[in-house]
Amino acid sequence: MALLTPEDLANMTNALVENDRLITELTDYSLDGLCRKIYGTVPRNEKIAIIPVTAGNGIIGSFSESLLFTVQHFGMDGFITENTDVAGYYEAVTNGADIILMADDLAYIAHNLRNGKIAHNQICTGRIYAEILCHAKDYADDKDVLVIGLGKVGTPALETFLNEKQNVYVFDVDSKRVDEILTDYPVFKYDPAKEPKSFFKIFEATPCADTICESALKENSIVSTPGIPLGISDELIEKYKVRVVSEPLGIGTLSMLYDVF
Ligand code: NAD
Ligand code: 2YG
Ligand code: MG
Structure with missing residues (x-):
C-alpha cells in the first residue's frame, strides 16, 4: 500500500474545507449531511481517541493531527493520546474513549467500543x-460512471455505484483484475483504444x-x-472545466466515523 507522507497532508485542512464546499455545491448535501444520509446515523457526543501507531514505517507527521482536525x-x-500503540490504547480507554481511530501500514480503522462496530x-x-x-x-439522469483503479478502494466504490443503480464502466x-471484476459484477469494460467513450462522472483510485x-x-x-497523486492534469482540469473532489484523509475519516456511529 502506498503510504501517506507529511507533504500529502501539508494542505489537508484547507483541502477538507474547500472539498466540503464543493460537495455541497455538487450535491446540495454538506459532507456530514451526505454521511448522515447514506449511513443513517448521527453523532451522539462520542469521545474519539486517536492513537499514534509506531509499527512498520512508524508515525507519519501530521497524520494524527489531521484526524483531530x-x-x-x-x-x-x-x-x-500522549502514548503510542498499546500504552496509547490503554490511555484512550481509561480516559473514556467511545471510538478509537488508529492506523498501521496495512489498515486504518475506526472501532466503536460501545456498539462494537468497526470500519475500514x-x-x-x-x-x-x-x-x-x-x-x-x-447528472442525476445520467447513470454512466467510469471507475479507474479496481483495488481495495475502487472495488467498494464499484459496489456502491451498483447499489445506486449506475451503469459502471471499469478500467x-x-x-x-479487470477480468475478475467482469466475472464477479455486472459492469462494462472501458477500452478507450477500441471504444472511446466520455463521462460526466469519473471515479479514480x-x-x-x-x-x-x-x-x-x-x-x-x-x-x-481519493487517489494520490491526483490522476488528472491541471491542463485537462482547465480545458474541460472539470470539478475535482480530492482530499488526502478527512473525507474518508468522516465516512468511517458515520459508519460506526
Ligand atoms: P490498491 O493497490 O488496492 O489498488 C490500486 C489499483 O489501481 C490496482 O488495481 C492497480 O492495478 C490500479 N492501477 C495502478 N496504476 C494504474 C493506472 N495507471 N491506471 C489504471 N489503474 C491503475 O490501492 P488502494 O488501497 O485501492 O488505494 C488507491 C489509492 O487511493 C492510493 O493512492 C491510496 O493512497 C489512495 N487512498 C486515498 C485515501 C483518501 O482518503 N484520499 C484513502 C485510502 C486510499
Ligand atoms: O499513527 C501513525 O502516524 C501511522 N502509523 C499511520 C500510518 C498510516 C498508513 N496508511 C496510509 O498511509 C494510507 N494509505 C491509509 C490512510 C488513509 C488515507 N489515505
Ligand atoms: Mg479522504
Whole structure:
C-alpha cells in the first residue's frame, strides 16, 4: 500500500474545507449531511481517541493531527493520546474513549467500543467518494460512471455505484483484475483504444498520476478521486472545466466515523 507522507497532508485542512464546499455545491448535501444520509446515523457526543501507531514505517507527521482536525471541524470531541500503540490504547480507554481511530501500514480503522462496530478506511473511502458522484444533482439522469483503479478502494466504490443503480464502466492497468471484476459484477469494460467513450462522472483510485485520459472527459465532468497523486492534469482540469473532489484523509475519516456511529 502506498503510504501517506507529511507533504500529502501539508494542505489537508484547507483541502477538507474547500472539498466540503464543493460537495455541497455538487450535491446540495454538506459532507456530514451526505454521511448522515447514506449511513443513517448521527453523532451522539462520542469521545474519539486517536492513537499514534509506531509499527512498520512508524508515525507519519501530521497524520494524527489531521484526524483531530477532521473530528473537531465536524463538531465532535476528540483527543490524541500522549502514548503510542498499546500504552496509547490503554490511555484512550481509561480516559473514556467511545471510538478509537488508529492506523498501521496495512489498515486504518475506526472501532466503536460501545456498539462494537468497526470500519475500514479503504471501504469507507471508496463508498463516500462514489456516493458524492451518485448524488451529483447536475447528472442525476445520467447513470454512466467510469471507475479507474479496481483495488481495495475502487472495488467498494464499484459496489456502491451498483447499489445506486449506475451503469459502471471499469478500467485497470492490471488486465487480470479487470477480468475478475467482469466475472464477479455486472459492469462494462472501458477500452478507450477500441471504444472511446466520455463521462460526466469519473471515479479514480490508483496511486498513479495522469490516469484520466482526455477522451474520457466531457466539458464539466466531475472527477471524484481519493487517489494520490491526483490522476488528472491541471491542463485537462482547465480545458474541460472539470470539478475535482480530492482530499488526502478527512473525507474518508468522516465516512468511517458515520459508519460506526
Ligand atoms: P490498491 O493497490 O488496492 O489498488 C490500486 C489499483 O489501481 C490496482 O488495481 C492497480 O492495478 C490500479 N492501477 C495502478 N496504476 C494504474 C493506472 N495507471 N491506471 C489504471 N489503474 C491503475 O490501492 P488502494 O488501497 O485501492 O488505494 C488507491 C489509492 O487511493 C492510493 O493512492 C491510496 O493512497 C489512495 N487512498 C486515498 C485515501 C483518501 O482518503 N484520499 C484513502 C485510502 C486510499
Ligand atoms: O499513527 C501513525 O502516524 C501511522 N502509523 C499511520 C500510518 C498510516 C498508513 N496508511 C496510509 O498511509 C494510507 N494509505 C491509509 C490512510 C488513509 C488515507 N489515505
Ligand atoms: Mg479522504
